[in-house]
Amino acid sequence: MTPAIDKEWWRDLNSHYPPYLGHLNHNNPIKTQTEIDAFLSFVDPLIGSDPGQRVLDLCCGPGGYAIALARKKYKIWGIDINQTFIRFIREAVSQSKDLGQYPESIVGDMRKLPFKNAFGFIYSIGTSFGFFDDQTNSKTLQSMADILKPNGTVVLDCGNRDFYVRHLIEKDWIRHSDNQEVTIVKRRFDILKSRMEAEFETFGFKAKRRWSFSWRAYSLTEMIHLLEDIGLQIQAVYGNWYKEEFSRDSKRIVLVCKKKGQDI
Ligand SMILES: C[S@@+](CC[C@H](N)C(=O)[O-])C[C@H]1O[C@@H](n2cnc3c(N)ncnc32)[C@H](O)[C@@H]1O
Structure with missing residues (x-):
């Protein structure tokens, strides 16, 4: 979900x-x-x-x-x-x-x-x-x-x-410098509202964390x-x-x- x-x-x-x-x-x-x-x-x-x-x-x-x-x-x-x-x-x-x-x-x-x-x-x-x-x-x-x-x-x-409309990277990941966690990033651009929406999910030794943000x-x-x-x-x-x-x-x-x- x-x-x-x-x-x-x-x-x-x-x-x-x-x-x-x-x-x-x-x-x-x-x-x-x-x-x-x-x-x-x-x-x-x-x-x-x-x-x-x-x-x-x-x-x-x-x-x-x-x-x-x-x-x-x-x-x-x-x-x-x-x-x-x-x-x-x-x-x-x-x-x-x-x-x-x-x-x-x-x-x-x-x-x-x-x-x-x-x-x-x-x-x-x-x-x-x-x-x-x-x-x-x-x-x-x-x-x-x-x-x-x-x-x-x-x-x-x-x-x-204009950049996001043309070049959005929809899926990406960040490996943290301690090498113990990885964050998966999913991005979406809402063309009607002109908003960038990103969801992050971090996996690793610590408890899994999810968070998201949005900006115009x-x-x-x-x-x-x-x-x-x-x-x-x-x-x-x-x-x-x-x-x-x-x-x-x-x-x-x-x-x-x-x-x-x-x-x-
Ligand atoms: C993407 S970061 C950029 C931080 C910094 N300018 C930089 O370039 O490294 C956005 C920053 O805005 C701050 N922020 C978000 N809403 C704010 C608000 N209503 N008033 C003041 N700071 C806010 C966040 O805490 C965060 O530090």
């Missing part, structure tokens, strides 16, 4: 997110160095034009990117709804001498952010957008725009709907409309962190946007 999609699957990664937690340790906050380097070479010049500003990693996960930016001496905050990830970042900060006080990490919900005009630079990456219904997704973008200072910059990175995949056109509707101006669009030209076959949509200044 097909398990029902967990509505708020992101809340409890402890019970059912083995691809994340199976590999989580302070030497390996999931991201590879190649992924982190590609991200840094993209954002560093954008943030670097004003290194004194506050930077926010919205939906920071276990902080692979935020920690890398803190090492570059940026004043960076991370927000995530998952307490395990926030605890993980706090431990990394307390154990690493080169991090100082950053990243400052906060348990929070992107639908209701506790700031106003607070950050000069915000990024939300690695498919951290699209978990809710369309209306709530738009509101989430609005609250992100509200906490951005006038003239501030946003970088978004999300999955490209947007096309580039839809993303541009959503962002312009909330007063963000699109500055650039790419297909990845290496600034390759965006096409329908790009796996990712990478957008750089600017909030209008108060006088405009």
Whole structure:
């Protein structure tokens, strides 16, 4: 029988997110160095034009990117709804001498952010957008725009709907690094709702675990409309962190946007 999609699957990664937690340790906050380097070479010049500003990693996960930016001496905050990830970042900060006080990490919900005009630079990456219904997704973008200072910059990175329509891998598996468990992944793209739905089943020495998630995949056109509707101006669009030209076959949509200044 097909398990029902967990509505708020992101809340409890402890019970059912083995691809994340199976590999989580302070030497390996999931991201590879190649992924982190590609991200840094993209954002560093954008943030670097004003290194004194506050930077926010919205939906920071276990902080692979935020920690890398803190090492570059940026004043960076991370927000995530998952307490395990926030605890993980706090431990990394307390154990690493080169991090100082950053990243400052906060348990929070992107639908209701506790700031106003607070950050000069915000990024939300690695498919951290699209978990809710369309209306709530738009509101989430609005609250992100509200906490951005006038003239501030946003970088978004999300999955490209057009890619999933053409290249969906329906069945896949992940062998965990301890070699004791394997996760089978089944994916489905709901063309009417434009939602990606994935089911995971983990087998191995521990008890079998099943979990599932769903997120709305947007096309580039839809993303541009959503962002312009909330007063963000699109500055650039790419297909990845290496600034390759965006096409329908790009796996990712990478957008750089600017909030209008108060006088405009
Ligand atoms: C796919 S992960 C990406 C994590 C990180 N940005 C990265 O690229 O490694 C999505 C993240 O969004 C977080 N998340 C989900 N819903 C959230 C919400 N309502 N508010 C804040 N964070 C949320 C999850 O806990 C998870 O860490």
